[in-house]
Each structure stands twice: as C-alpha cells, then as structure tokens.
Amino acid sequence: MSRMILKGINLEKSYDNAVLKTKVLKGVDIELKEGEFVSIMGKSGSGKSTLLNILSSLDAPDNGELYFEGRKITHLEEEEAAKLRRESFGFVFQLPKMVRNLSIMDNILLPSVSYRKNKKELIAKAQELMKKIGIEQIADNRISQASGGQLQRAGICRALINDPKILFADEPTGALDSKTGQEVLELFSTLHAEGKSILMVTHDIQVASRADRVIFMKDGFLVGEIKPGADRKEGLKKIQEAVNSL
Template structure:
C-alpha cells in the first residue's frame, strides 16, 4: 500500500485567559491509500482536534503533516482552502448547508466542474444522488428532508470532487439507528470502491466497519487495533479496548 498521509509530533494547546489546556501531546499517525480508519476515545481526548489539524481546518502548535510526501502543516489560508476543495472531502455530524438553496444546489456548491460546465456538473451530481438513493430530494429544501437524507446529501457533497481522502466527524452521531445504519453502509460502499476514509466516532458499530481503530487517551494515541472482516467480532474487540481507556 502507498502512504497517503503522515503526521509526526502533533501538539496543540488552547488558551483561556491565563489557563493553558494541552489537547494533543505529540501524536504520530500514518494513513495508507484506500484505508478506512476510525479514531475513538473519551470526550476531550483530542479526537476532533486531531482530525481538524490533519485536514488543515486548524493548525498545530508544532509537528509535521505530509500528504503524499508534501508538507501541508504550514500552508497559507488560501492554499489550505484550495487543498480542502480539491483533495479532501468532509462529512460532519450536522451537515453544513445553505438553508435557502435546494439539496442539489448545496451538493454542487464545492463542485469545481460547475464553474466550467454547469450542465455536466449537474448531471454528475444527479447521478451521484441516484447512486446514494436520494435523487427524489434534489429539488427539496433542508427543512423538507429527514436527517438521514440530509447526511447522505452531505456525503454526496463531500465526494463531488472525487477527493483523495474523506474526513468524517461523528457522521452518525445525530441520526436514529435506521438512518445511522444507512449512512454506515454508504461509508462501507465508498471504502469498497477504494476511497480513503479517516473517521472520528463514539459508536462501536461504526468503528467495527473500519479496518483499523486508533484509540486516543489524554492527547495521545493509546492503541492501534487492526480489525478483521467480521463486524460482530470487531465490535467485541473495540468494546474491550474502550473498557481499558
């Protein structure tokens, strides 16, 4: 496998008046192309902070991040924004969409092709929506769709530019069990198609679908657990590790 992303010595602190809180204490990580990796840990362990730094949404105080060998840890805002648009896809717990636009228009917002060929971009977006099972909501507004449909639309938007790496932060956290399973199945499909996924979750069943689980504790990676092909057995292994956090 080819290494896609590496991080070395990632440290991050936050300050409130004179109080310093160290969230990441020197994290090392390596992600291969085509991997599906989950990050788990208790609240405050640094999971989301790490994800934000790896994806250039935030900057580390120190450390190095390389994407295919290129240092991306100190990119200027404009270049970091271009990297996120062209190379990364993002799925959040609550999809970040524009209320007065249709679902289709929201999906098209980050599309690079839309600026060049609107008709072709729309056709690609509709094909993607059909594949994911939400074609019928293309013209609806945010208030007219369910949480599960909205999250799937968010996934469509995340992959509209064919990203090299998908970052997801608690993608099933705000969904009911049925919608959560549908979204989880979609991530599994994306992985089978060769997408690289790095996902933060507190849900054992979500983590059990991945290939590896990284457990965080007190700002450090505590355990790297390689999983097999049986989600049920994986869930038991993940639960055992959680019990020791």
C-alpha cells in the same frame, strides 16, 4: 502495497482561555494509506476532533509535521489550504452544514462553484451521486423539506462532488436514529470498498468495526490500535474491550 497518502509526525496542539493553557494533542504520530478506512475513538476531550481538524488542514498544529502525498502541508497559507481542501479533501460532519435558502442540489454543488467546469457535467455528476446514495427524488427540495437522514446523505454527496482523495468524517451517524445511522454506515462501507480513503472520528463501536484499523486516544495521546478483521463479532468484542480500558 498501498502508498502512504497522509502522515502526521509528533503533532502537538494547545488552546488558551482566560484562565489556563490546555494541551490537547501531545506528540501524535499517525498515518493513512491510500484506500484505507481508519476510525479514531476516545472519550470526550481526548483530542480526536482536534486531530481530525489538523489532519484535514482546518487547523494547524503548534508543533510537528503533516504530509499529504509526500508534500509538507503543515503551515500553508489559508488560500493554499482552502485550495487543498477543495480539491483533495471531502468533509462529512455530525450535523450537515447546509445553506437553508438553497435546494439540495445547489448545496451539493457548492464545493465546485469556483471550478471552471462545465455546469451540465457537474449537475450530471451530482445526479449520479444522489441516485447512488438514494436521494435523487429530493434534488429540488429545500433544506426544510428534508429529514435528518436525507440531509446527511446530501452532505455525503457534497463531500464527494469533487472526487476527494480523502474523506474526513466527524461523528457522521451521531445525530441519526439507529436505522438511518446504519444506512449511512453502509454508504461509507461501500465507498471504502470502492477504494476511497476514509478517516473517521466516532464514539460508536458498530461504526468503528467497519474500519481497517481503529485508533484509540486518551488525554491527547494515541494509546492503542487494533484491526477489527473480517469477523464482525470478534472485532466488536476487541473494540469494546479497548474502549472499556480508556
């Protein structure tokens, strides 16, 4: 049986503005096992991106507890949280956050710059990742010379450069056309098949159907969960029915 790698208990989060205080997460319990692919779905404002940010230590909960590999990481000092993210977590966003005056290769290497590792070994690893993901031919290109799909693939390479234990993804196909989105989705399926733990926020049922489990959020609560199973058609049907009920 796979071990638990990430666990959130009774997570709560509120945000203040000039007028009112909005509670975004309302006592969320969630677990991720090693090698598991979990998708989180819900309407805009349901709290799914906030939950992802807290689980990945980009934000802290107001209440509740968060554990990574059995270690409590709820309220780490920022330096310690940054070290955890750098060493154990990888991030893929809807719009890849690239440094425009650097090459694709240099952007991929950015998370590893503070490591005392052999640069030749890091470059070799980046080249291996780029070849695997199909962008080795643009290693020396500037950001302005790459397509949206190529940039997202580069973002995935960058997320993997330090061999993270968990890959967090927030709408990774949301800004791509259907063909490119499908290609990126296949990459995530391959990473999952290779044993990578993945936690992904998505609004796309096609994307969610690749996961081991799909969790549904509404108004800051987890309101349901399904396992799509091996039958893709049946899995899509179950997910669509769950989405329609939100």
